[in-house]
Amino acid sequence: MAQRESWATRTGFILAAVGSAVGLGNIWRFPYQVGEQGGAGFLFIYLLLIVGIGFPVILVEFVVGRNTERNPVGALKRIGSGAWTKIGWVFVTAGFVILSYYSVVAGWTLRYVLLGLQGNYTADGALDQFLGAASGMDAVVLHAIFMAAVIAIVALGIERGIELSVKLMVPAIIIISVGLAAYAFTLDGATEAYAYYLSPNFSTIASNWTTILPAAAAQAFFTLSLGMGVMITYASYLGEDRNLAEDAGIIAVLDTFIAFTAGLIAFPILFAAGIEPGASGPALIFVSLAAAFAELPFGGLLGAIFFGTVAIAALSSAISIMEVVVSYLIDERGIGRVPATAALGVAMFLVGTPAALDLVFIDLYDGFANSILLMLGGLLLSIFVGWIVPDLALEEISKGIRNVGSLGSTWLWFVRIPVVLALIVLVALNAWEYFGFLTGDFADWLNTNL
Ligand code: PFF
Numbered sequence: 001m002a003q004r005e006s007w008a009t010r011t012g013f014i015l016a017a018v019g020s021a022v023g024l025g026n027i028w029r030f031p032y033q034v035g036e037q038g039g040a041g042f043l044f045i046y047l048l049l050i051v052g053i054g055f056p057v058i059l060v061e062f063v064v065g066r067n068t069e070r071n072p073v074g075a076l077k078r079i080g081s082g083a084w085t086k087i088g089w090v091f092v093t094a095g096f097v098i099l100s101y102y103s104v105v106a107g108w109t110l111r112y113v114l115l116g117l118q119g120n121y122t123a124d125g126a127l128d129q130f131l132g133a134a135s136g137m138d139a140v141v142l143h144a145i146f147m148a149a150v151i152a153i154v155a156l157g158i159e160r161g162i163e164l165s166v167k168l169m170v171p172a173i174i175i176i177s178v179g180l181a182a183y184a185f186t187l188d189g190a191t192e193a194y195a196y197y198l199s200p201n202f203s204t205i206a207s208n209w210t211t212i213l214p215a216a217a218a219q220a221f222f223t224l225s226l227g228m229g230v231m232i233t234y235a236s237y238l239g240e241d242r243n244l245a246e247d248a249g250i251i252a253v254l255d256t257f258i259a260f261t262a263g264l265i266a267f268p269i270l271f272a273a274g275i276e277p278g279a280s281g282p283a284l285i286f287v288s289l290a291a292a293f294a295e296l297p298f299g300g301l302l303g304a305i306f307f308g309t310v311a312i313a314a315l316s317s318a319i320s321i322m323e324v325v326v327s328y329l330i331d332e333r334g335i336g337r338v339p340a341t342a343a344l345g346v347a348m349f350l351v352g353t354p355a356a357l358d359l360v361f362i363d364l365y366d367g368f369a370n371s372i373l374l375m376l377g378g379l380l381l382s383i384f385v386g387w388i389v390p391d392l393a394l395e396e397i398s399k400g401i402r403n404v405g406s407l408g409s410t411w412l413w414f415v416r417i418p419v420v421l422a423l424i425v426l427v428a429l430n431a432w433e434y435f436g437f438l439t440g441d442f443a444d445w446l447n448t449n450l
Contacts (some may be wrong), residue, residue: 023317065235072229189271
């Protein structure tokens with residue numbers, strides 16, 4: 001068997017993991033979730049969940065990946081038995097579904113780069129412009145172009161494809177985001193926007209926790225690329241000398257920094273243009289932010305830079321999702337990297353196409369994969385690591401750490417009880433919400449369209 005690939009450098013691994021984490025989740029999804037859930041209260045709960053659930057679950061995935069040096073399906077076959085070996089399938093399915101619609105949304109960002117360069121953002125017609133761009137033949141073509149870029153990078157392999165491309169993309173995302181936030185700071189609406197974004201109202205949290213909590217948890221999983229084996233896969237190409245806890249910390253901090261910065265960009269720009277952030281949902285950055293760019297000096301150029309950054313961030317995440325499914329086909333089915341990537345890309349393109357034709361499929365896919373499968377995957381893997389293979393997990397997490405002290409055992413207990421219990425409740429709440437969507441909006445859509 002050919003020797004398994006590995007990361008050329010530690011920075012390469014960290015940048016790839018950060019590149020995976022930082023994506024549409026941070027710049028598209030995060031600001032509209034903050035808007036929908038009422039501002040700073042959401043941010044507060046989200047930060048708690050990143051620390052309390054996100055960080056420990058990154059480590060759960062890391063220990064499994066590095067210990068087994070396998071893709072998520074192979075990893076569980078190696079250290080698990082019976083039904084546990086099937087968890088990997090939850091991951092691969094989630095990856096497949098997520099990338100198929102993720103690529104559609106990424107296609108919208110490409111469209112908005114073009115609109116900006118042509119100076120075509122409009123304040124009054126922003127919603128119609130978005131609806132035109134979001135669904136239809138153009139959206140299908142841009143979805144295809146984005147998917148082709150993902151295929152090209154992943155087909156080149158870990159070192160020459162993924163590692164090289166993230167070394168360029170991730171620093172660019174960080175620098176441009178900070179620059180745009182600094183610009184947003186100078187706008188008239190900034191003070192008001194910061195108050196909305198940064199001072200939580202605890203009574204609002206208390207009365208809305210049943211919606212804020214599951215939404216914040218789904219966002220935390222999505223943004224950290226958790227629950228579908230990306231971190232298993234990336235850690236499987238990692239050596240034993242690495243301190244996993246340190247790397248997980250760096251990834252969580254950088255990801256949170258970029259999401260936080262996206263808020264510092266979006267809210268002042270919206271407030272400066274007098275736009276209410278709560279109402280737009282998934283259209284927020286496309287409708288409201290583009291409308292705001294239409295009003296600003298050099299708005300077209302600024303918008304093109306902003307949406308270009310979002311597109312790059314989406315690409316560095318999309319390649320990680322593809323890599324999960326590709327690594328499964330390579331390791332378990334003995335298929336070559338290039339044919340595996342190409343075939344998957346085409347299949348995902350086809351599954352995603354309905355989402356490029358009608359927005360309801362974005363909600364259908366996103367609700368299922370993001371709000372249910374990711375957290376279910378995280379829950380099952382945490383039970384497995386915490387309760388079924390605790391000794392292996394403790395040993396693996398200690399490797400590469402000089403003074404491990406009680407870090408390993410504290411982490412393990414945390415995973416075993418609080419993380420598992422919280423995830424059970426959260427998966428149930430999200431499943432209930434999704435059931436409401438299937439029997440409500442989606443049923444209505446089926447009735448009208450079929
Ligand atoms: N973390 C990515 C983002 O924030 O856009 C999305 C993502 C990538 C989710 C990989 C899940 C995943 F496995």
